[in-house]
Amino acid sequence: MQPRVLVTGASSGIGLAVAERLVADGYAVTSFDVQAPARDVAGVAHVQVDLRDAAQTREAVAELVRAGEVLRLVNNAGIVQPASVADTTPESLQAVAALNVQAPLLLLQGLLPDMQARGFGRVVNVSSRAALGKPLRTAYAASKAGLLGMTRSWALELAAHGITVNAIGPGPIATELFQRVNPPGAPQTQRILDTIPLARMGEPAEVAHAIASLLDDRAGFITGQVLYVCGGMTVGLGNAA
Template sequence: MDSKECVLVTGASRGIGRAILERLIADGMHVINFDKESPVKIAEHETFVQVDISDEKALRAVLADVTSKHSINRLVNNAGIVRPATIENTTIADLQAVMSVNVAAAIICVQAVLPAMKAAHFGRIVNIASRAALGKEERISYATSKAGLLGLTRTLALELASNGITVNAIGPGPIATELFQSANPPGAPATQRILDRVPLGRIGQPEEVAHIAASLLDQRAGYTTGQVVYVCGGMTVGLSQ
């Protein structure tokens, strides 16, 4: 690994996570990518670690290995899963699966990188939440987990502020990832309904989320903590936040 500053990003093999990884590398950082699936091509200045972050034992093991070798002062908890269902069809197994990835893994990653951050009296943590945290039909488990991630963000911000560590969240709206486009093909009625709800009149790009993430991870972003930035084309304007 090179001598660049290291950032840990979970779920960085595709989608929003990949855009964040590419932006951070462009900004001069080395990114450690924890993902269940390998990227199409491992980038220069990327270290790929294959791990199922829902497996607590496996996650703690790779975290112990990585943090024993590298000082990580920046973390992006991006990995997430969705189990779409109405309340009638949501199972506790669905809820537990979503919470293990979207919330529990984030907590475990924070715990692992905290010693280095506290020693440096500097740290940046960014949690990728979702506009769905404000409510979305057929997303009982997912919305619950992302709302929980916002609570985690605010609580961590208060606990870690005296250590020079900031903690913020990003709430993407509809973003043109492979996953989104496979479920919402261009021209489909459902896709048009989504567009009709976006004041800017278009779907967002992963790079637009990555820009906000990079800004919050910047050393100069030292006076912003406990906040949620919605990258949603204006969908959340007027909604309770």
């Protein structure tokens, strides 16, 4: 029987690349997303659910586990509401946190009994390089930094049950959404490229590869860690004058 994995936000972008990679690796993938998939992928079951809604989220994950155990979770879904610190509202902070922080907690709670019973689990939370700080990202950076704090706390709490919890911090990734906002050749796109030591954008498949490696059975001695898939941006510009 194929091992099952839950991936949130797998209808497009990084999440879709993750789903495709995991199917290729032999997993049966379920996607929780409020949007319809950009394309159908054999082996991926799409469940439409608004993960900002706590009741919907709890019911969706309960229905999932009624069909069989799910021992792997990728919390990828997220939203950004850019605003200056002066313009960030409590409502915006709450809306971003509902998806970026609350939903990962509720989903893990729903899957946790089976993971603990098995003495095995893999959780990968998709944070962001913005957790280190980025202008106009007060709510988003706070939520992604919070997700890193939860990652480390969960890793410590769940290690005795054979459950590992890690995080990925993507840098600029060439998703369709990113390229719509930052077209190839545009001045703002070049400014971004100038900050990346590898001098290119990352590909969704490269983030998917990092996530897949942390979900593997053989990754059992890695927990509480953050892996930045950022082309070296978190290190700094090593070739800067």
